[in-house]
Amino acid sequence: MTHTYALATEGSGSGRGAGGYESVAGGNGDEERLARAGLSRVVEPGDVAALKAFEGLLPLEIWDRLQHNAPDLERWSTRLATADPHRDLERAAAAGARFVIPGDDEWPADVEVLDEAGQLSRRAGVPFGLWVRGRADLRHALTRAVAVVGARACSSYGEHVSAELSAGLADNGLTIVSGGAYGIDAAAHRGALAAAGTTIAVLACGVDVSYPKRNSALLSRIAEDGLVVTELPPGCAPTKLRFLARNRLIAAITQGTVVIEAAVRSGALNTAGWAEQCGRPVLAVPGPITSRMSAGSHLLVRERNAVLATNVAEIIEAISPFGTNLTQPARATPTLTDTLAPDLQRTLDAVPVRNPAPTDRIAIAAGLDLPTTHQSLQTLAGLTLVTQTPTGWRLTTPEQQPGTW
Amino acid sequence: MTHTYALATEGSGSGRGAGGYESVAGGNGDEERLARAGLSRVVEPGDVAALKAFEGLLPLEIWDRLQHNAPDLERWSTRLATADPHRDLERAAAAGARFVIPGDDEWPADVEVLDEAGQLSRRAGVPFGLWVRGRADLRHALTRAVAVVGARACSSYGEHVSAELSAGLADNGLTIVSGGAYGIDAAAHRGALAAAGTTIAVLACGVDVSYPKRNSALLSRIAEDGLVVTELPPGCAPTKLRFLARNRLIAAITQGTVVIEAAVRSGALNTAGWAEQCGRPVLAVPGPITSRMSAGSHLLVRERNAVLATNVAEIIEAISPFGTNLTQPARATPTLTDTLAPDLQRTLDAVPVRNPAPTDRIAIAAGLDLPTTHQSLQTLAGLTLVTQTPTGWRLTTPEQQPGTW
Numbered sequence: 147m148t149h150t151y152a153l154a155t156e157g158s159g160s161g162r163g164a165g166g167y168e169s170v171a172g173g174n175g176d177e178e179r180l181a182r183a184g185l186s187r188v189v190e191p192g193d194v195a196a197l198k199a200f201e202g203l204l205p206l207e208i209w210d211r212l213q214h215n216a217p218d219l220e221r222w223s224t225r226l227a228t229a230d231p232h233r234d235l236e237r238a239a240a241a242g243a244r245f246v247i248p249g250d251d252e253w254p255a256d257v258e259v260l261d262e263a264g265q266l267s268r269r270a271g272v273p274f275g276l277w278v279r280g281r282a283d284l285r286h287a288l289t290r291a292v293a294v295v296g297a298r299a300c301s302s303y304g305e306h307v308s309a310e311l312s313a314g315l316a317d318n319g320l321t322i323v324s325g326g327a328y329g330i331d332a333a334a335h336r337g338a339l340a341a342a343g344t345t346i347a348v349l350a351c352g353v354d355v356s357y358p359k360r361n362s363a364l365l366s367r368i369a370e371d372g373l374v375v376t377e378l379p380p381g382c383a384p385t386k387l388r389f390l391a392r393n394r395l396i397a398a399i400t401q402g403t404v405v406i407e408a409a410v411r412s413g414a415l416n417t418a419g420w421a422e423q424c425g426r427p428v429l430a431v432p433g434p435i436t437s438r439m440s441a442g443s444h445l446l447v448r449e450r451n452a453v454l455a456t457n458v459a460e461i462i463e464a465i466s467p468f469g470t471n472l473t474q475p476a477r478a479t480p481t482l483t484d485t486l487a488p489d490l491q492r493t494l495d496a497v498p499v500r501n502p503a504p505t506d507r508i509a510i511a512a513g514l515d516l517p518t519t520h521q522s523l524q525t526l527a528g529l530t531l532v533t534q535t536p537t538g539w540r541l542t543t544p545e546q547q548p549g550t551w
Numbered sequence: 552m553t554h555t556y557a558l559a560t561e562g563s564g565s566g567r568g569a570g571g572y573e574s575v576a577g578g579n580g581d582e583e584r585l586a587r588a589g590l591s592r593v594v595e596p597g598d599v600a601a602l603k604a605f606e607g608l609l610p611l612e613i614w615d616r617l618q619h620n621a622p623d624l625e626r627w628s629t630r631l632a633t634a635d636p637h638r639d640l641e642r643a644a645a646a647g648a649r650f651v652i653p654g655d656d657e658w659p660a661d662v663e664v665l666d667e668a669g670q671l672s673r674r675a676g677v678p679f680g681l682w683v684r685g686r687a688d689l690r691h692a693l694t695r696a697v698a699v700v701g702a703r704a705c706s707s708y709g710e711h712v713s714a715e716l717s718a719g720l721a722d723n724g725l726t727i728v729s730g731g732a733y734g735i736d737a738a739a740h741r742g743a744l745a746a747a748g749t750t751i752a753v754l755a756c757g758v759d760v761s762y763p764k765r766n767s768a769l770l771s772r773i774a775e776d777g778l779v780v781t782e783l784p785p786g787c788a789p790t791k792l793r794f795l796a797r798n799r800l801i802a803a804i805t806q807g808t809v810v811i812e813a814a815v816r817s818g819a820l821n822t823a824g825w826a827e828q829c830g831r832p833v834l835a836v837p838g839p840i841t842s843r844m845s846a847g848s849h850l851l852v853r854e855r856n857a858v859l860a861t862n863v864a865e866i867i868e869a870i871s872p873f874g875t876n877l878t879q880p881a882r883a884t885p886t887l888t889d890t891l892a893p894d895l896q897r898t899l900d901a902v903p904v905r906n907p908a909p910t911d912r913i914a915i916a917a918g919l920d921l922p923t924t925h926q927s928l929q930t931l932a933g934l935t936l937v938t939q940t941p942t943g944w945r946l947t948t949p950e951q952q953p954g955t956w
Contacts (some may be wrong), residue, residue: 190918194893222922224914254790303839385900385916432849434708435861444837447852454859456849458902488599493955495790511790513595516629530628 154203181209182247183231187379188212188222189274191391195221195254205274205282210396212389221268231477237380241354242369245281248282250470252284259424270423270550273377274346277353280373287344287373291321292465293421296330296406296413301439304330304407306432309405314458316343325392326365330406332412335368348399349376350384357384387460397421402465404429404455409491415442418452427464471483481506482529489514493522494531502538564751571697579777586614587652587679588636592784593617594679595625596939598922621726646759647774648684657689662803664829675799675828678782682758683738685778692749692778696726697870698801698826700819701735701811706844709735709812712836714742717807718861721748728805730797731779733763734818735811735848740773745789753780753804755789755797762789775779802826807870809834812846820847823857834860886933894919898927899946907929907943 181278183204189196199218200208212219212226238245246252253276260272278284294312296304312322312334322338324331326347338345347368349357355375356362368374378388378393395404397420405428408414418428430452433440446452453464477549483494489512496511497503503511509519523539526532533542584898587610594601604623605613617624617631640650648924651657658681669856683689692818699717701709717739721832727743729736731752743750752773754762758781761767773779782800783793802825803807813819835857852856858869864878888899894917901916902908908916914924928944931937935944938947 190897190916193897193918221697221920221923222918224911224924225918228884228915303841307840387897387900432845432859433838433840434838435712435836436708440837444859447859448861448865454837454849454852455848456853460853492598492792493593495792506629509635513598513627515626515628518626519629 154416163279166229168467174396178206178249179245179247179275180231180235181205183234183245183379184209184212184229185274185376186245186277187227187229187231187234191244191273191377191388192271192332192394200431223504225434229304232260232460234541238277238353241279241380243277243353245410246278246284247275252286254285254288254290254399257395259397260394261495266440273395274281275377277376277379278373279369279375281351281370281374281499282344284346284375286398287321287325287346289321290319291346291400291463293323293400293403293417294330294334295393295403295404295408295409295417297414297439298327298329298331298413299439299444300329300333300340300407301433301437303433305333307433307545308333308406309340309429310405311458311461312337312345313341315339315461318458318462319343320462321346323373323396325350325396325413326361327413328359328361332361332364334406335364335372339367339371345372346399347374348396349390350378350388352376352378352380354380354383357381389413393417394420394424400426402427402429402461404431405443405446405452406431406438407433407439408446409438410441410445411444415446418446418450422450428452429461429464429469433454480481483531489518490522490525493519495497496527496528497532497539497541499541502535503539504538553692582798583611583654584650584652584680585640586610588608588650588784589614589617589634591677591682591782592634592636592639592648593630596793597676597799598676598783601715604779606898609920639784643682643684643758646684646785647755648682648758648779648785650680651683651922652680656682659690659693659804660784661693662800665799665803678800680782682781682784683778684758684774684780686775687749687778689751689778689780692751693728693804694726695724696728696751696805697866698728698805698808698822699735699739699811700729700798700801700808700813700822701739702813702817702844702847703732703734703736704813704844705734705738705907706838706842707840708842709844712838713738713811716746716811716836716863716866717742717750718746718748720866721750723867724748725867726777728801730754730794730801730818730822731762731766731773732818733766737766737769739811740769740777743774744776750777751804752777752779753797753801754779756785757781757785757787757792759785760788767814794818798822799825799829801802802831803829807832807834807866808856809836809866810839810848810851811836812842812844813851814843815846815850817847820851823851823855827855833857834869836860850945887918890938895927895930898924899931902931902944902946903936904946907940907945909943913944 185205201351212222235245258272260270269433291313294308306346308330315522316322321344322334323346324334326349335345346367347365351357352372355367366469367375393416397417403418403421405414405418421428430443432443447454455461463471496508503519507518512519523532530542532539574687583633590610617627643650661679665675697720713735721727721743726749727739728751729739731754740750750773752770756762758779761770770779802822808823808826810819810823826833833849837852837859839849852859866877868878872904901913910925916922917924928937932939935947937944
């Protein structure tokens, strides 16, 4: 290995006027930004061996040791030979993207929860930085953000619900974060865009890679009105492990994860698992038990204590600080007849709808004595619930009542 | 009031060969059976005043005091004047029904839980007896029984699910108890009958009354293959309060209540409330959040700790003694690649599907050093997951693999 990244370790990189990265690499941050960009190329997201080997070292120290072929870092030598953080920053800039690192105003500090989550699982770890495309401020956009994820091969029910809930959440000022995939993800992004809200696509590939292909127009629109984010440097293709690593970011940068439709074995359940590990609430939207696509949502509720979510208010309640934004469970307002004393209810229940009945017949039907029945009928008449006719009592028809009860 | 029921209080009623009730009124039980039949006519189900006035008295004592016009029982005098338990027992017998009371072999002692539930709510109380139509033995049929209830105006999804789950539960030897109403109830009964299982309709009217009218053929079939049960004497019409009182019986005589579809204000939620008070598990079947008919089910899960139920096994688990009949949560069996060590997974992830790549390219894609990559590829080849070609490595196509993984 001959390439030693002299510029990166020796200099600030200023003076490279052609590169676009200086616009975001603020002064003293340049060295660290280059080191982090290099590491984001060399170290695969969620590389357990890296988490262990680099423990306690700062990015600049890691990068420096990699440049000097530290023998214990031999594992990463192959990729290091091809890494060129200057070029990556230039490629990103050419694609309208920037590389956001800790210390930047935009850096979403919430993602550092993955440092703790790393204790719990093999694939955690805070990203070295985030490649970000779009005009919005990343940190600001994530102040109130919820992940909406689910199956690629979703049903039309799932697609509808994803778009509707996302639009409703966006209407309430929440940023919709998803994975840019077909199905539930795409519907979530579209719902947020339709509501003129902010949406963020977190990718498992480079910020300049259109994957999946058929979503490239959507991704362009997201980059225009919202943000496209990834920890992978430009040009990277998605892989199975990168999808899994990407899911941890979606869970970490949001205040909660909503699973709309998910098969029992799915990326959405993986994201839900990350949300659990990050201490974020997981919400699951139910669906028909006849649909395999809802099996994952139901499993989350049954086995993993996810909150069953049926509307926007319930999602907002779950991701809000405890005791705020509480929902009022849907409950019909009690009708007047619900509040009647038992004897009045029973008398009313015994009064015929149409053909009037005398008091004694009503008493028998109600199972009450005559004086009680008589008294009850008088009270009910006062409430205009029953009407006396020459041949007895019958219920007051709605049009005879003074108002709706 | 002149009618004093001389026969009922003085004699056994034996010798009245024409009446059918003797066939079930075993010897000494006759007097008590007559008293209880009379009380079932005089006292409306769930009459709070009756529960209070009769507290601590045996049915024979209550009946005797009513006959003798005890001044504190004046409230029930109107109905008493029309009561004729002999005639009611005869009418029941003519309709192929019997009157089952405590002490009978058939008496389902579980219903006495309502004695305790009476402490909690206004409308409880153990019925004086149960009017039963059908050949099956009531107690035996209720040994393993589950209530399946829901909306009258259900969706086709609800109707389908009600029939399917009920058939599946019946296949597992469970008796399906429901209310004989349109919609979910009717589908539950039909599902059980279709599976040649036992089903019980608990009515809010006389055992000889066909209500609702359009279900009369269904009720006849239930009476033939299962049982029709009510606490109301023959000829009684259903009323709103009788439906509510009936719901407590459905909850009390079953080991759990399954709500399929229910509006937020519905009889099914009332039944669920009774099940809660009786200490029986409540299960709710989810549905689309876009359907108002599933709102009640979702409310039960969110607000009232109901168990989300998506299949027969989950229902059986919930109503079985703790720790028995446990379900295995639906989970795909891990594939071989799930169990690979991290480096093997990453190597495999980096091997192209079709166009072979040399080891060094795979090492870069995987982010691993050459020796590790080489070793990993050898292991993966041994597992027949990758294939070596003259130009490098590619994934083994499924048809090349020796078996399915």
